[in-house]
Amino acid sequence: MSATSPLTVTAARRVRRRVVDGAEPRRPWTFWVLATLFAGYVLALYGPMLCIYVLSFQDIRGGLVFPMKGLSVHWFIDLFTQVRTGDVKGGFERSIVLAIVVTILTVVGSFLAGLAFRQRFKGDGVVFYLMIGSLVAPGLVLGIGVGLLFQYFGLEASWFTSALGAHLSWTLPFGVLVMFAVMSRFDRAWEEAARDLGATRWQIIWLVVVPILAPGLLAVALFGFTLSYDEFSRTLQTSGPLNTLPLEIWAMTLNVTSPSLYALGTVTTLASFLIIGICLGGIVWIQKRRATRISVH
Amino acid sequence: MTAGTTDTLSADGPSNRSSAEAASSKTTASSSGPSGGMAWLYVSPLVLVLVPFFIAPIFVVLVASFLEHDGFGGMLPHFTLANYAGVFSADLTWRLYLSTVKFAALTWAGTLVLGFWIAYFLVFHVRNQLLAIGLFLLCTVPFWTSNIIRMISWIPLLGKNGLVNSILLSTGVIHQPLEFLLFSDFAVVVAYVHQLTIFMIVPIFNAMSRIDKRTVEAALDAGASRLEIMRYIVVPLSKNGIALGSIFVLSIVMGDFFVVKVMSGGGSASIVSALFEDIAVLQYPPAAANAVILLIVVVTMIALILRTVDVRKEIAR
Numbered sequence: 001m002s003a004t005s006p007l008t009v010t011a012a013r014r015v016r017r018r019v020v021d022g023a024e025p026r027r028p029w030t031f032w033v034l035a036t037l038f039a040g041y042v043l044a045l046y047g048p049m050l051c052i053y054v055l056s057f058q059d060i061r062g063g064l065v066f067p068m069k070g071l072s073v074h075w076f077i078d079l080f081t082q083v084r085t086g087d088v089k090g091g092f093e094r095s096i097v098l099a100i101v102v103t104i105l106t107v108v109g110s111f112l113a114g115l116a117f118r119q120r121f122k123g124d125g126v127v128f129y130l131m132i133g134s135l136v137a138p139g140l141v142l143g144i145g146v147g148l149l150f151q152y153f154g155l156e157a158s159w160f161t162s163a164l165g166a167h168l169s170w171t172l173p174f175g176v177l178v179m180f181a182v183m184s185r186f187d188r189a190w191e192e193a194a195r196d197l198g199a200t201r202w203q204i205i206w207l208v209v210v211p212i213l214a215p216g217l218l219a220v221a222l223f224g225f226t227l228s229y230d231e232f233s234r235t236l237q238t239s240g241p242l243n244t245l246p247l248e249i250w251a252m253t254l255n256v257t258s259p260s261l262y263a264l265g266t267v268t269t270l271a272s273f274l275i276i277g278i279c280l281g282g283i284v285w286i287q288k289r290r291a292t293r294i295s296v297h
Numbered sequence: 298m299t300a301g302t303t304d305t306l307s308a309d310g311p312s313n314r315s316s317a318e319a320a321s322s323k324t325t326a327s328s329s330g331p332s333g334g335m336a337w338l339y340v341s342p343l344v345l346v347l348v349p350f351f352i353a354p355i356f357v358v359l360v361a362s363f364l365e366h367d368g369f370g371g372m373l374p375h376f377t378l379a380n381y382a383g384v385f386s387a388d389l390t391w392r393l394y395l396s397t398v399k400f401a402a403l404t405w406a407g408t409l410v411l412g413f414w415i416a417y418f419l420v421f422h423v424r425n426q427l428l429a430i431g432l433f434l435l436c437t438v439p440f441w442t443s444n445i446i447r448m449i450s451w452i453p454l455l456g457k458n459g460l461v462n463s464i465l466l467s468t469g470v471i472h473q474p475l476e477f478l479l480f481s482d483f484a485v486v487v488a489y490v491h492q493l494t495i496f497m498i499v500p501i502f503n504a505m506s507r508i509d510k511r512t513v514e515a516a517l518d519a520g521a522s523r524l525e526i527m528r529y530i531v532v533p534l535s536k537n538g539i540a541l542g543s544i545f546v547l548s549i550v551m552g553d554f555f556v557v558k559v560m561s562g563g564g565s566a567s568i569v570s571a572l573f574e575d576i577a578v579l580q581y582p583p584a585a586a587n588a589v590i591l592l593i594v595v596v597t598m599i600a601l602i603l604r605t606v607d608v609r610k611e612i613a614r
Contacts, residue, residue, distance in 0.1 A: 031422050034414055035422070037414055037415065038419075042435060044491065048447070051454060066453060108342065112339040113339060116336040116339035116340035117340070122333050133596070134350075134351040136595060137351070137548075137592065137595070140552065140576075141588040144354075144584065145355055145356075146354045148354070148358070148581065149354055152357065168346045169350040172346050173347075226442075230444055233569075246445055249443070249445045249446065253445070268446055269442050
């Protein structure tokens with residue numbers, strides 16, 4: 001420190017300036033550039049979706065583009081009553097049932113796999129890379145394989161067998177990755193304390209680990225449900241004779257050119273928002289309850 | 298001089314502590330974890346899904362790619378390499394790969410630029426942490442809604458009579474509606490970037506959130522410019538997040554056919570969309586050969602990225 005280098009001088013000046021300015025230094029110009037970029041991104045993210053929700057409420061004269069013609073729920077009624085728009089109601093029901101089954105299996109499977117992956121075990125690398133492979137493999141290729149496999153064994157493909165398996169091969173690895181992140185914040189001391197107090201393995205999982213990880217498990221459920229509910233390419237070759245909702249939407253994009261398509265978009269998005277609301281609400285509720293319990297005791 | 302010393306000390310402190318923590322957690326894991334047998338029991342549901350619905354289908358596709366076909370959807374149990382010869386000798390194959398790689402590269406660049414700067418903005422510019430998390434959630438909500446619907450929603454905006462064209466026409470910027478906006482390669486890339494940027498934002502945001510702010514402070518105090526901080530601190534420490542995001546974006550684009558088919562209006566194709574056409578006319582063995590080659594290409598790409606990052610450690614950290 002004998003010779004004062006220009007570097008230390010600038011540093012000292014910087015420090016002094018920050019002290020003088022207080023805790024809130026002036027925002028650099030890049031802040032405004034990036035804030036604009038962010039606003040533009042959010043606008044592009046939500047803008048188009050808002051457009052189709054608005055356009056789905058046109059009356060019978062309605063078209064695919066602005067300006068808005070009239071205001072009614074004509075296209076929603078059309079969607080669920082017309083035959084030419086396909087079996088939307090059936091597809092909707094099947095997709096919901098399938099997504100619920102997938103969600104339950106995904107949460108259970110991911111949770112157990114998450115427990116296993118907390119330590120190294122023989123062959124863990126193989127399972128891990130199989131999982132990554134299942135995640136990145138093109139969905140249609142997997143779907144073709146599952147379809148051929150069922151054909152070979154003389155089984156009939158259907159949405160509740162082959163499509164269920166195809167969905168799980170995608171939601172389960174995703175769920176396990178989320179579990180990795182959730183588990184990394186879990187303190188094993190809780191588990192050890194329970195064991196010291198004489199809890200059985202089952203009691204430790206059910207009474208200690210599951211309640212502590214509940215918000216994370218809800219997040220896995222949210223992933224499982226929505227990834228299955230929207231899954232298209234893995235379902236295409238595996239759903240058998242009856243369509244799920246994304247397959248109905250796909251068929252509609254190819255031959256329906258009325259706002260019915262937008263009405264369907266509004267309905268499915270409402271269903272998605274409902275699920276997101278339930279899951280995020282559940283997470284917030286659990287966290288809040290915990291906070292009050294801690295403050296009471 | 299004293300200021301400098303304390304800075305070094307505080308910068309060293311957390312890293313020492315975290316390595317000590319890591320060491321202690323490693324010892325507890327090895328001493329109290331369930332045995333290998335127990336771990337296999339826990340992981341068995343995952344394996345029971347992956348074997349019949351990942352390994353077996355891939356194996357079936359591999360076998361089918363070496364079979365002869367009768368042209369009517371039937372497969373004959375004779376070994377042949379004709380399917381591969383057919384795929385490699387067709388000009389179409391190379392054009393399809395070129396077009397798919399073009400889409401993948403453009404989408405990757407677009408999502409990376411957007412994802413990096415948005416994550417950077419949220420982590421380093423938004424000072425209120427609650428607000429940053431709120432804005433982050435705002436970005437993630439559309440991910441949980443239907444991709445197909447989000448793609449369709451570009452039609453009323455980009456179409457010939459769409460919002461963008463009518464605004465540009467009425468303000469006099471253009472006099473003819475722009476035709477390239479919808480049902481074009483441009484529309485395909487817009488739809489991809491729209492859908493996939495979130496896959497970049499999440500891992501990069503995650504990586505950047507873990508950068509110790511004191512490191513940046515220390516660099517500032519040592520006289521680093523903001524460009525240098527970006528180059529020597531932020532980018533290197535976000536590298537793993539970028540790699541993770543790239544894996545998702547590239548594997549999705551390489552495996553997609555839906556966006557290409559709808560948004561290009563049938564004008565462009567990808568490898569998987571060609572595969573889909575083969576399946577529609579029941580040409581299973583040639584499609585299978587194509588699929589095997591695609592799988593090899595995708596797996597090689599992912600493996601190259603994985604060499605730069607330990608995904609398992611990155612996620613679990």
